[in-house]
Amino acid sequence: MNPSLRYLRLMAFAVRLMTTLLWCDLVLPRLGLGRLSARGRLRRMSAAARRFHRLAAAHGGLLIKLGQFLSTRLDMLPAQVTGELSSLQDEAPAVSAERIAAVIEAELGAPPAIAFAAFDARPLAAASLGQAHRAVLHPGPAAAYGMSQVVVKVQRPGIERIVEVDLAVLRRVAGIVGRLPTVSARVDLPALIAEFATTSRQEIDYRHEASAARRFRTAFRADARVKTPRIAQSLCTGRVLTLEDVTAIKINDVAALRRAGIDPHAVADAFAAVMLDQFFVHRFFHADPHPGNVFVTPTADGTVGGEAGGTGGLGEPDEPGGLGAPDPGFALTFIDFGMMGEVSEALRATVRDFAIALAGERPGELVDSLDRLGVLLPSADKRLIERALAELFDRFGGLSIAQLQRKDQREFAEFFSEFGDLLRDLPFQLPEDFLLIFRAVSIVSGLCSELDHEFNMWDAVRPYGLRLMREEGGNFARDQVDRVIAGVRMFVRLPGRIDDLVSVISAGDLAVQTPGVDRELRGLERVARRAVAGIVFAGLFIGGAVLFGTAAVGAGARVVGVVCMSGSLVPLAYALLARGGRD
Known part of the structure; x- marks a missing residue:
């Protein structure tokens, strides 16, 4: 046109x-x-x-x-x-072979019949910005790049x-x-x-995509779960990109996966882990991992994906990407690196806080991390958002898609009846970097749920949040101590507050604004239980320390001191880790 x-x-x-x-x-x-x-x-x-x-x-x-x-x-x-x-x-009518040949000749200095040993004029795929063709490299370039079968992406004429x-x-x-x-x-x-x-x-500058593909390949060079196409650098320009043909089983083709002897559930777990590694470990991620851009490549020799053995990731057997994961017998092959995201140091710190808050299901910290991220506009009612998140965690936290589908629909109706207006009118705007993460996570969650109906994205994210907690070290421990102290203070003030509440109810002056009062009271009960545990811990620990450290007491009293200090770990663990039961 x-x-x-x-x-x-x-x-x-x-x-x-x-x-x-x-x-x-x-x-x-x-x-x-x-x-x-x-x-x-x-x-x-x-x-x-x-x-x-x-x-x-x-x-x-x-x-x-x-x-x-x-x-x-x-x-x-x-x-x-x-x-x-x-x-x-992203589909479009194919460009004629003659026009594609003209672009290749203008960019590479030779028509397809000379630039390649073989070139299929029929397009493998045609999109709005360009189209792809299969080709075969000449023996010299094939030996240099370690591949012969390639896919040539050619920009549509006049697309600029x-x-x-x-x-x-x-x-x-x-x-x-x-x-x-x-x-x-x-x-x-x-x-x-x-x-x-x-x-x-x-996205229309293929040099940018080639650079991103090389960077991604380098990041996952030692990761046995990931395969990335090689780039034929001498056959790449801003409008032509020649890369290894890595076409395999589309990640959402469950029937083909099963025919190849690959468990779709294992694919879902590996896909989520690899994507989360991109966010939290490599800080450089594929922002468009839809089914057309991710293949599952079966491996027959027991080595998967990358150029060398070993794994990337976090390096511990019980953590994502660790050495303890068995060889799944397949590699996840990523293509199309036109849309990539990068996690800056500032964004990483905020995403870290977000993941910790999500893993611990802490709505207050979650709202604070969203605010630091610049997501919430000044008009946002943070207390109402926090209350909505608390209710969300309390009712639906930790459930898979399949479990949510089996939930009583009246629960969803009650939740959206209470918070529907907030969700529809929530004043927030996602920064571009976080938007790309949000987009990628949404795609990953949907694909993994398609592969495994019981897949739980919460469980996939939780190990990363826990690892980040451990990385925080002393800061995290001090934060938990502060929580216990705050809980003790609240417990000390709780009787007076309850008396005030009873007085207000007796006077008929209680104004109920939402139907979430029961949940608030349950929250107070949980805080009270943890506060009591904190007081018991403090009493046992301090008393034991006094008995153990006083020279005048006998050996028996010192033993009692050791027992008290050891016993104080039980209420401490409860105060730090208990979330309270779900009613």
């Missing part, structure tokens, strides 16, 4: 969308019809998502990428909209111009819509488009 015509067509769609938005969100409320507008907002947004879906499927370019990008923005859009956009597939047209439309629309109070209060739209533009330009 002519770039000018494309620009006009996309702007026409955008003008229609903006007109509806302006009329319903600005004009109608000023006419006293705000409630009517609010009731129809979800229906309008869903209809707009369907129209955009059709537009993107017809015109390709960045529109499909934009739809997939927005489908991850659960911080901005309701589930009905993200669900509609998530079904967009199409990308710039699409970005120009997006910038114009963002500049207008971003000024609306209803939009600017929830999202910095121009900044969001700028992030998307940066990611998109990197």
